[in-house]
Amino acid sequence: MSDFDVKEKRFEDDIESFLCTTGGYLKGNPKVFNREMALDIETLLAFIKNSQPKKWERYTKLYGDSCEQQFLKRFNDSVEHDGLLSVLRHGFKDRGITFRVVYWKPETSMNETARAQYESNIFHCTRQLHYSVSNNNSVDIVIFLNGIPVVSMELKCQFTGQNATNAISQYKFDRSNKDPIFKFNRRVLVHFAVDLTQVHMTTRLNGSSTYFLPFNQGSNGAGNVGSAGNPTNLDTYDTSYLWESVLQRDRLLEILQKYMHLSVVKDSAGNITDEILIFPRFHQLDVVTKLLDHVKENGAGHNYLIQHSAGSGKSNSIAWLAHRLSGLHDNDDKKIFRSTIIVTDRKVLDSQLQNTVSQFDHTPGVIQRVDKTSKQLKEAIESGTPIIITTLQKFPVIYEEVKAQSCNFAVIVDEAHSSQTGSAARKLKQALANTEKALQEYAEWAYEDEENALDEEDKLVKELVAQGQHDNLSFFAFTATPKAKTLQLFGTRDEMGEYHPFHIYSMQQAIDEGFILDVLKNYMTYNTYYKIASLVDVDIEMDSAAGMKAIRKFQTLHPHNITQKTAVMLRHFMDVTRHKIGGRAKAMVVTPSRLHAVRYVQEFRRQIEQMERPDLEVLVAFSGEIDENGRTYTEESLNIDKDGNHIKEKALPGTFHSDEYGMLIVAEKYQTGFDEPLLHTMFVDKKLSGVKAVQTLSRLNRTMKGKQDTFVLDFVNSEDDILNSFAPFYQETKLDKETDPNTLYDVKSTLDKFNVYDVHDIEQFGELFYQSQNQMMEDLGKLQSYIMPAIKRFELLEEADRDIFKGTLQHFNRLYSFITQVCRLFDKELHTFSVYAKFLAIQLPKEHQDHVDLDDKIMLEYYRLEKGSHGSIDLAPKETGVQPITGKVGRKNSLITTINEIIEDFNKRYGTEFTEMDKVILQIEQDIAKDPKWRDYINNNGFKTFKILFDQEFMGIAVKRFKANEEFFKMLLKDKKLFEDIRDALGSAIYSRVENNVMNYGLPDKMMHGMFDLVQPETAQLVADKNDKK
Secondary structure (H helix, E strand, O other), rough: OOOOOOOOOHHHHHHHHHHHOOOOEEEEOHHHHEOOOEEOHHHHHHHHHHOOOOHHHHHHHHHHHHHHHHHHHHHHHHHHHHHHHHHHHHHHEOOOEOOOOHHHHOOOOHHHHHHHHHOOOOOEEEEEOOOOOOOOOOOEEEEEEEOOEEEEEEEEOHOHHHHHHHHHHHHHHHHOOOOHHHHHOOOEEEEEEEEOOOOEEEEEOOOEOOOEOOOOOOOOOOOOOOOOOOOOOOOOOOOOHHHHOOHHHHHHHHHHHHHEEEEEEOOOOOOEEEEEEHHHHHHHHHHHHHHHHHHHHOOOOEEEEEEEOOOHHHHHHHHHHHHHHHHHHHOOOEEEOOOOEEOOOOHHHHHHHHHHHHHHHHOOOEEEEEEHHHHHHHHHHHHHHHHHHOOOHHHHHOOOOOOOOOEEEEEEOOOOHHHHHHHHHHEEEEEOOOOOHHHHHHHHHHOOOOOOOOOOOOOOHHHOOOOOOOOOOOEEEEEOOOOOOHHHOOOEEOOOOOEOOOOOEOOOHHHHOOOOOOOOOOOOEEEEEEEEEEEEEOOOEEEEEHHHHHHHHHHOHHHHHHHHHHHHHHHHHHHHHHHHHHHEEEEEEEOOOOHHHHHHHHHHHHHHHOOOEEEEEEEEOOOOEEOOOOOOEHHHHHHOOOOEEEEOOOOHHHHOOOOOOOEEOOOOOOOOOOOOOOOOEEOOHHHOOOOHHHHHHHHHHHOOOOOOOOEEEOOOOOOOHHHHHHHHHHHOEOOOOOOOOHHHHHHHHHHHOOOOOOOOHHHHHHHHOOOOOOOOOOOHHHHHOOOOOHHHHHOOOOOOHHHHHHHHHHHHHHHHOOOOOOOOOOHHHHHHHHHHHHHHHOOOOOOOOOOOOOOOOOEEEEEHHHHHEEEEEOOOOOHHHHOOOOOOOOOOOOOEHHHHHHHHHHEEEEEOOOOOOHHHHHHHHHHHHHHHHHHHEEEEEEOHHEEEEEEEEHHHHHHHHHHHOOOHHHHHHHHHHHHHHHHHHHHHHHHHHHHHOOOOOOOOOOHOOOOOOOOOOOOOOOOOOOOOOO
């Protein structure tokens, strides 16, 4: 047998050997550790006496022989009061003397004293530390900073049959937070469970409730596409990055000073409910470090795209990056950026940034949130505020007024998307860009004859030279779902011409590491089948697209459809969702319009009342107001708490979080940026695709204690639809090829062929718009006179040509805005045309499309709702990247057809083989809804009163309808639950139809009577799938 050492002790030896040689540590002696105080007292006092001798001399005069005991007592008291991290950062005071227990690395190398103080820090690597006053347990490795324990490690070796999981168990069950060394934020700040291939970490030991996070690089290394784990290291340990990089002396001090921070959680009354010590995850350390290194080496003027998934901790990464950029110096000790500007619409990021940065730097005015006027932004930029938080919309107001363009700026873009290619983003560049170099380029390009002087005050030239990238602006764009424009604007171009993110933390890795849940793991689809019939004798001609849209609206808003889907959703919520997350789980219903949201919330409340479940409350969210049947509905008018008070829009997220409310029905709201960890289930009744699908479904992926899974029930989208939406963002999103700037000329050439505008008009327009003199009172009218001829020529075009021209013009405007963010064109004529085109597009008459209402001309003849697929949608990386923008423009294919042809086409798309029983439920609805007695009763009574009478008489109604179907009727009497489900669903649908005056929905008299053979009496699934309990 070989004498090759595979024991855990050898693992310890190798880590200690590195730290005590290359890592800058001394070998610690476990015997000098004071277990009661959890300190290496001798080292701590030696550090104070040697690094701060004058202060110690004053201190000994104050306290005499008891000075050491008093120092230790005061240190302990300060740590108990403020926490160890704060004392490390800022020191503590005793009788006017401020002691530093650690010295941080100075930002520049110019201060020799500060450099010497930094070098005086003492690091120890101490093995097998016996720490407890109550037993003789030991920790494998503890790292001491100036005698204070700050890091602990438990090591395991797979060759002995153990791994990091065993180390985690050891921390949970054998390391008590009652021992002084393990008290939260009092001594050791971070604990690592380490084996040969994996690292996990926690900042708080709390017995069996201790929660360890992965601290791995990712299977292909940090910043690259990969899954959980670490890459195989053929030269040393897979986990060597922990002691070779993270725990190296300078690096650990940097983390303690500039990364670790205390997150305080408060309740609505402002009381502290929890404290969390944040230690950066490896990819966060990696992205900030790589960005800083690149900027330090290359200076300002570069763009960076950071594709970090939900669950990556983007807010903290942005806070750390902003703080570090604001103090970054180059190799010549010169500050690189005057200000770091964070562009965001997230208020939560505002507060998080301020809280985080304030822990690093107590200097007032380091960070300013611009939440009032644009003037406030202008003043912050010109005064050189280190960190400015603002929105993109503030820049168009002040872009011409800012006087700081000779300075460098770092711009961090939170949730970067295509809005960064719009006019507001252009104004940001015009406000901050140093255009001196661009002016020189323009002069060289535009003037061969030196006698032609360049007028730097020319307004048109000012706009041209603000295009493209600038040497004084660096953009750092964070997003989980980059689009093609985002990739070309901020991405890194390789030698093949493809654009890639600078750094990646993929959706795949976030799921594998457990930082987000896989929302496609438990995905159920429902198929809804319809058959529509015409009620008119004479066929009517209409626009096919408008007719199809009207039928789809009729079908989706039909009370029968709303009732059946609500029953399915409620059944699933009651049977499954409400039992998740300790009984606190919530659901979101995603609807296609505000009217759908109103109908759904009414139906949910009706069925909940019918079920007699006062413990379940439903909220609704949509913007603006919607009119229906003479009533105006708003979000606030529909949301009323138990005390009868209307719930304000701003209060809705907090109200929904409370235990009173279980479901939120939304229409184009809360589908992005809404973080509610209690959201477990999503019911989708809306077409979703691309980024929108990813953002909407990702509302479910937030993790929390007790949340094991998620569930999606989708009435509209197929598995393939959702898979195609998620695939581009699962690993790396890349752009295969850049958009050719010359595409602009191709698009303009297409526009020219329509002969809508006149070149002379555009020239006159440009001269007036960019005139150097002040605007006269008649100038606005003159400007309009150059637009009007084009509008008149446009109106003379054929309808199809108007459609193509308008679409192409809009495409040109978007494309020009994007291309000029990426590069400078220096084309005066094209730029003038772009301004003319923008104003022309605004004023072109909107195509008049008659509103088609078919509600009184069609009926729902058959209806079936049945469960489709159920299981996991397995994601795989997409082989090809996103494609560049081209000059091609789509057009509407509009044709005139008849109502019967439209109905036939609709039925082909959404129909199936129906049985007569698919029709019978609708027939009962029509019978009762047309009965004057029932209509009168509904109009004069509430739902509850109506339902009592309906329940009493339903048996008689059923007998009348099913007298010819004895087999079905026997089954109905035999299955009490089926009888009750059909009765309740019908009662709700009938009430809704009469209440909303939808009497033309349903079947004509001639189709309502007669004999029906019972083919498949399986009507249970029309109400809900009861046999599929989750």
